[in-house]
Amino acid sequence: MSEDQGKDRPSYHHGNLRQALIDAAVQLVEEDGPANVSVREVAKRAGVSPGAPFRHFSNKTALMTAVAEQAMARFRLEIVNAVEAVITDDPVDRFAAVGVAYLRWAIRNPTHFQIISTRSLIDWENSESLRRDNDAVRLLVEAAMLEARRRNLLQSNDIMETQIAARALVYGLARMYIDGHFAQWAIPGQTAEDTVQTVLKNYISSIRRAPITLPEETI
């Protein structure tokens, strides 16, 4: 959070209004959800007049895009850290670590995940920052998949399709959680996060090539 969110400002100029507005918007997103953020309320929290934000953001979408960029940067950082924490050099394990961290972040930051995934409140196309961070995660996954294929660790050699399927599964789980579908799909005695991670774990097992074990009789 930035220094002064309050009303009493020493000088006429704020000093760091742009970041203060982003911080206030982040706070509002967390309190009321992305759809209920208003520029006027953001301005009020930053202690400025309703028109002030438009000196720093051309419109509301630009402000929300800035919020998304900050969220996306944190998201990327968490994914990268998770992958680097993997001890073995098994690329499928690295791939799995991305999925685990992805779901973990989505579940713990549902409103921010919604902003960067739904993309209806932001200008995705024109944000270099968003695409760069998104590509970084995508390339991390792709590198793991390429190595996995090279080392013959996957059931299927079509890694593009494997990637899309895995991404769809993970994204679907995250969105089911965020959109409230797990009210109906809960497994008794498990939290939604447990369920989600279990499903992911078993999916990873299913795409990994089974070790070749000849039937005992033939030995």
Added chain:
Amino acid sequence: MSEDQGKDRPSYHHGNLRQALIDAAVQLVEEDGPANVSVREVAKRAGVSPGAPFRHFSNKTALMTAVAEQAMARFRLEIVNAVEAVITDDPVDRFAAVGVAYLRWAIRNPTHFQIISTRSLIDWENSESLRRDNDAVRLLVEAAMLEARRRNLLQSNDIMETQIAARALVYGLARMYIDGHFAQWAIPGQTAEDTVQTVLKNYISSIRRAPITLPEETI
């Protein structure tokens, strides 16, 4: 569409304003997306004053819920028809048919799918109709899964988890499409719909128990 969307109305009373409002809302959803629907524009299209809709719907959410109910009914019908069109009595094929029809409908009715899946503009909890239609589809899938397990056609006997995984995959694919993620994930020479259906097909293959083929040498 209903009869008179225009302004010139024979009598003071509309006659069937409730349905006319839903129709106008559906039209607006298709034109501008769910987020850009306004009650005032809906009223204008139905040829009534801005306050009139509130005689039939307690608020905007109630109107959008009625739109969602209509969309959900059509969605359910399409799924049921697709399953009944399956010729063999293989329950895994029935299961697959639900997925195919689900994705087909979502891709061809993206805005309506968004309304019933995101649930942010509607009152899901208090709509018996929505839950009934949703349960109908869910039970269709569950029946197929139970039969598949009974006939030992699945890799895993945990059908709850298999269902969640399959649902997550299908929902994830649908949402990736709707949220515009396929701009980055397209397979060259394939439409997004082709890709989506291919991924689904291969996933279904992977959950089906492989036929037991003994190694040739042992025969």
Added chain:
DNA sequence: GAGAAATGTAATCGCTGTTTACACTCCTCA
């Protein structure tokens, strides 16, 4: 046919995003 119930209108409220004219402050350069 009278009166109640249903369903329309018109006016209004407070909220929203955004723009415009204006005010203050800071930075730069002579």
Added chain:
DNA sequence: TGAGGAGTGTAAACAGCGATTACATTTCTC
């Protein structure tokens, strides 16, 4: 050092929004 423009704030206004209220008209019911 001091002038002036660039940057950044305010206040007031605009149209459009969801929603409510008072009132008008029609239809239903007995």
